[in-house]
Amino acid sequence: MSTWVWRAALAGLFLLAAGCQRSEPPVQFHADGLPQKLSDWHVLVNDGKSLSLNASVLPYDLNTPLFSDYAHKLRTLWMPPGKAAQYQATAAFDFPVGTIISKTFYYPLPAGQRWDGKRVLRSDPATSLLAGEKLDLSQVRLIETRLLVRREQGWIALPYVWNDDQSEAMLTRIGALIPLQLVDAQGQHEEVAYQVPDQNQCASCHNTDNLARVLQPIGPKARHLNRDFDYAAGTTNQLAHWTKAGYLHGAPEPAQAPRLADARDASAPLDARARAYLDVNCGHCHSAKGPANTSGLALDMATEPGIHFGFCKQPVAAGKGTGNRLYDIKPGDAAGSVLLYRMQSDDPAVMMPELGRSVAHQEGAKLIEDWINTQTGNCDI
Structure with a gap:
């Protein structure tokens, strides 16, 4: 084989390897506007088989979660490089401009069944199907992902609804009503009119102070977050992990922080x-x-x-x-x-x-x- 053929073959292999190693674009904070697709933010990575977290995106859970029609939730946090939240003992942490908090609502599918457009499993909503910080899309039905984004003017809430093949979630500012059927392990079923809130409804819940009249996070408080989480690298306390990751300043040792049951x-x-x-x-x-x-x-x-x-x-x-x-x-x-x-x-x-x-x-x-x-x-x- 001639020299130029060898060189061409090696060049082709190099390009193929480079393509295989191509990384996901980094998280994109949009300082204004209303991105129409969830993927415009690059917080979550969907490869058609699993839903995973982009680089520097941290998953988290609460000691006791808010109930939402038995939906399970994947919660995540991302902040711009060099930025951190300031610890507060009782209120939600003080997050910097650029923060993106996401909450994906999903249901497990009944054992051995594929998504049929309606039937989902009724199970303990506080349990997580996250394995290795990934959701297996063949085992779950994604419903919606809500973003809470900290801009210069304050927080903004954006609801995104997942399409039928779970390949993308689209901004749905007017909300949506999704009919589901909850099926338990014994085969008993219950009809659910799952409501994706519109932007005004998001604001009504996240307006936790009638005097300030501004949106605020609800879940990211010390008493809710002070618990262990099974990260891909091992199990550790969330407050300690956020501090080590540079995402939280001023937090005491977990034993000295408030914690709910x-x-x-x-x-x-x-x-x-x-x-x-x-x-x-x-x-x-x-x-x-x-x-x-x-x-x-x-x-x-x-x-x-x-x-x-x-x-x-x-x-x-x-x-x-x-x-x-x-x-x-x-x-x-x-x-x-x-x-x-x-x-x-x-x-x-x-x-x-x-x-x-x-x-x-x-x-x-x-x-x-x-x-x-x-x-x-x-x-x-």
Whole structure:
């Protein structure tokens, strides 16, 4: 073989190797505008077989997650090189401009079944199907990915809905209603009208301070994040990992940081589990400054149990919204408490939370029922 043929062959092999080693474009922060495709941000990498994280994107979980129609969630965080969040003991961390927080909602598929356009598995939504920091697309149905982006003007929320073949998610500012059927391990099924929130609904939940009237993250707080995570490189505490990665400044050792219970952990005190559940599912609205403060009911961790926490407190709402119950929480009588009544309802005119679910969280309601029934006190005195 002539010399030039050898050279041409070697050049071809070099180009082929270079093409195989070509890396994913880095995460792209858009300082303005409304990118129409999720892939425009390059936060998540979709190769048709799996959904994974781009370089410098960190996955995370919460001790007790917010309930959303039994959807599982892949949460991620990215910040520009050299930038870090400032630790705060009780509030959401102070994130720099350029931060991108993502939350992908997905469901496992019933065992041995492919996606048929509707049926998904009803399972513990706090469990993760992330393996090696990847989701196997043959085992899950992606529904939506919400971005919370920190720009110079403040946070902006952008909802993206995944297409039928799970190859791309498109910006859907007006929201969407996706019919699903939840199927449990015994074959029992329940219809779900899964709601992708519009931008205004995103803002209504993330406006955690009525005085400031600006969007803020809800989940990334020390008490929710102070837990271990199974990273691809090994299991470690999230606060420690964020600090080591340069994404968090000022955090104490995890043992000195606040930590909420895992509401599913039967070995934890019942009171701690119930308070954690109410804090993450209700406390961002029902707090002293939250959008539900006109109700006089505060369910966040900062509120001590008492009348403002609902004990023997008469509700502001009346009639259908209370089910003719007299108190938000009637100690020792969960069935007579407005709180449980609204948690168990799937009537849009009654249910709480008002957004983010169309079915009742049976396990969550049972937890609060058990907790209320153990409380003592007499509202008739």
